[in-house]
Amino acid sequence: MPTFWLVVLLLALSALGFAMGRRRALASAGGNPRNLHSLPNYYGANVAMSTAVPALAILAIWLLVQPIVIENRVSALIPETSIPENTSLSLVMSDVRRLAEGLDEAVNQSFLTQKQSFALDSATSDIRSDLGAVGVALGSEVRPEVLEAAQSYRQLSSSGATLMTVVAVLSALVGFFLAYRNSDKEFRARNVVERGVMALLVLAASLAILTTVGIVLSMFFETMNFFGLHNWRDFFFGTTWAPNFRGDSELSILPLLWGTLYISAIALMVAVPVGLFAAIYLSEYAGSTVRAFAKPLLEILAGIPTIVYGLFALLTVGPLLLKLFGQGENGVFGLTWMSGATSVLTAGVVMGIMLIPFVSSLSDDIINAVPQALRDGSLGLGATKSETVRQVVLPAALPGIVGAILLAASRAIGETMIVVMGAGAIAKFSGNPFESMTTITTRIVSQLTGDTDFASPETLVAFALGLSLFVLTLGLNVLALYIVRKYREQYD
Structure with missing residues (x-):
């Protein structure tokens, strides 16, 4: 499922949880809001937050971590001997991503129409012919090891997206039913919702600090790599x-x-x-x-x-x-x-x-x-x-x-x-x-x-x-x- 529709589904479950949690709380109080510990909207908000927040957090973390994991696994499939001179692994992985994801509709269509020809048991001449066709679409020549890595990249991305959808939806359903079950007139919904909102506010306030720290650390480590290759005296005191x-x-x-x-x-x-x-x-x-x-x-x-x-x-x-x-x-x-x-x-x-x-x-x-x-x-x-x-x-x-x-x-x-x-x-x-x-x-x-x-x-x-x-x-x-x-x- 595309990420956009997954987010829409989670928000829809959250809205449904708000309505059902509010209704269940009122039902437990005999329809009289005065018998509730908190206002009815707090019970609905508790179910909505329990449904959406954990699932969206899992979704955000997954989207950040999955590309890194796939990149490491796919890069290990490319032998060092196949990397041309004056070319780094990052450039090869760039070609792999271009092949796997496609630069435009023409490239994607090329993969769809020729993917059966790229089977590993195909004849060598057929593989070379198909590689040339894709190379024309991409404007460059595609090597067999790059194509194999691209196929692995696409498979891992597809499997990861499916697993992400399953985990996010299951997390939303578990949060939904647990919070819905607790929607009783004696449940302190207001206290729980206010603590949850406070946690979200603290997280939002921390994002700027964490982002700044991340930017500085990323620049710092790459700067250390630079000074490992270049004399720091020339950088700070040189004149050219x-x-x-x-x-x-x-x-x-x-x-x-x-x-x-x-x-x-x-x-x-x-x-x-x-x-x-x-x-x-x-x-x-x-x-x-x-x-x-x-x-x-x-x-x-x-x-x-x-x-x-x-x-x-x-x-x-x-x-x-x-x-x-x-x-x-x-x-x-x-x-x-x-x-x-x-x-x-x-x-x-x-x-x-x-x-x-x-x-x-x-x-x-x-x-x-x-x-x-x-x-x-x-x-x-x-x-x-x-x-x-x-x-x-x-x-x-x-x-x-x-x-x-x-x-x-x-x-x-x-x-x-x-x-x-x-x-x-x-x-x-x-x-x-x-x-x-x-x-x-x-x-x-x-x-x-x-x-x-x-x-x-x-x-x-x-x-x-x-x-x-x-x-x-x-x-x-x-x-x-x-x-x-x-x-x-x-x-x-």
């Missing part, structure tokens, strides 16, 4: 980024880190003044009509996809800067600083435009949260409106404003598409904002793109870059926490 999948790579983070910080600094120099001034105007000077119109219009910028900003940088901002600073005597300023439309300044300016709503919207909410009594006291002492904003409102809102700026900085450091399309892909040290550079996130995407060997330093370096980026953003958060605590003591 020159990956070479044939070996002899120079993989230093410093040129990428310089480009990341340089572009982010320019973006913040654009976003922070504009966003903060816009927030001050909207919260302290603008009327209700202007605010109702300007604030939503400003926040529209936050909903624009970053690829659109990248196209804006590539097609509009870059050529405009090139016309101003890179056309020699024909340019507006007669300068020749830029040689192309992609540059640090192009990406920084467009990224700053993207970050304006992050700074302005958060700062506006923070400034509005400053007590009105502080403003009234300042004005009552004879301060002007601007003096009140500068000397009272902004210092009181400073912790929140710093948090908004740090959020914008984290967004700038993690941006990819604008950098790819606006800044270029050159990793180097330079202080010229009119030259092309690249960032850490761009190189992570580049190193993991394509059919690469995930056991090579050139690929594993992406995890080391990701972990370094995580440490960088964590340091920004610690700095923001320090500043917030320092100023909060002064203005609380």
